Amino acid sequence: MRRPIVGIIGNHHLINDSYEIHGGGRMNSEAVSQVTGAVPLIIPSDPAIVSVAELMDTCDGFLFTGGRPNVHPEEYGETPTPAHGDFDRNRDRIALPLIQACVAAGQPILGVCRGFQEVAVAMGSTLHPEIRELPGRMNHRMPPDGTIEEKFALRHTVTFTEGGPFHRLMGAREVMTNTLHGQGIKQPGARFVIDGHAPDGTHEAAYVADAPGFTLAVQWHPEYRAAEDPVSRPLFAAFGDAVRAWAARKAPQSVRQIA
Template sequence: MAHRPLIGVTAFLHRVDDTFDADICGVRTPEAVAGVAGCAPIVLPGRPEALPTGHLMELLDGLVLTGGRPNVHPRHYGEADDGRYGKFDEGRTAITLPLIRAMVAAGRPVFGICLGIQEMNVAFGGSLHPEIRDEPGRMNHRMPPGEKDPEVIFRRRHLVRFREGGAFARLLGTQETVTNSLHGQAIWRLGERVVAEGRAEDDTIEAISIAGASSFALGVQWHAEYAAGEDPVSRALFTAFGAAARAAQAARNG
């Protein structure tokens, strides 16, 4: 029996009880990778000295970039940190940016979620806005402050319209969906090869693809891992990612 494709799932740096640092990953993304995509998830700590890109490329059949509290440092897209960009996880960023480019170049699937879509954009030369709600005409995309109930936090809150004839419209068979919304930063200037596939009512970019990618290379600004087995859009995305990972595994094995 063939082994399941091995999928790297990114962790992020988090301080526990204001006492010690930990590389963490919520359970929902590995569960979606295993239960919906049918693959084997392996969590990647933000330790680039131990996980060089070449070594990861020898191991992985696909990559899922999770959401997380830290942000991409603005120096990675030519901006200065003016205090609006929040906390950073430079260990994670040192792994993700080169790995995204390498995986796409090798024809292996990449799926970016929330922070992950932002990392994909930056990896291809794009920029981020530090607080998208501060722009005229933009809505507040953040979760309700202080909320603890997951059903409220991940409630579907706004419409996303997909590019006609684009990657999401073809995959999902629909021109729009309603998503949850838990982010402050958002894509600002699109990177080279990054295609805006979906936008919220306020024109914020909510879905992307990578032009010319030979495998699944999609990102979403919402948390597609939440209820991934029940939500039709999330299920379709993780199912397609899993199929792409099996194809990449088969190609690697000859």
């Protein structure tokens, strides 16, 4: 039996300031292959190249990854400012409708960092452009210097809702995570259910209410050492279970069914 296919939403990059590519981090591909048990397929995020319908027909699930550009604030009804940073409008035009279509169909999705924010915006949420400037918040951004190990080091706890899907999945109400983001959720949409918080109140884990399929999203980066990390591994493994169920055309796994 073939492995299911997980589409990894790619990011636009310029090599040597001139050569355009759609790329994906090796950590994401390794997590999908090694822990989810699926074939990782990097998606060119451009509606001139691929359509939502084609992607859903080709892939069994989708990983919405982190990325330097942010979701454009027009997508949640606000005016862009310098604080909002860089944008990738083509990724917005693929990722947001793809999330909405997958949620409606029950096709599994997993959101990570920017992907967490994409799921939030697709479900009607708004974003803060720079949460470290809010009273009482810590700096969640990636350290500017140091090794990869230092940048992805565990930096704060995340506390999950008692009895919620993340508590059931992790077997613990509190876990340690890394943190490498500047933006955060301002106002969650009606169906975007916050299921975990950092000590400063920043929203860190969520799912889509009443979705017929797997719709978990996290603000941290679980792809780092996913095969050995005790928090990352169950997250990608549960995603894999949902993807295989979809590939076999079984009933999609609801977040409420996570043991």
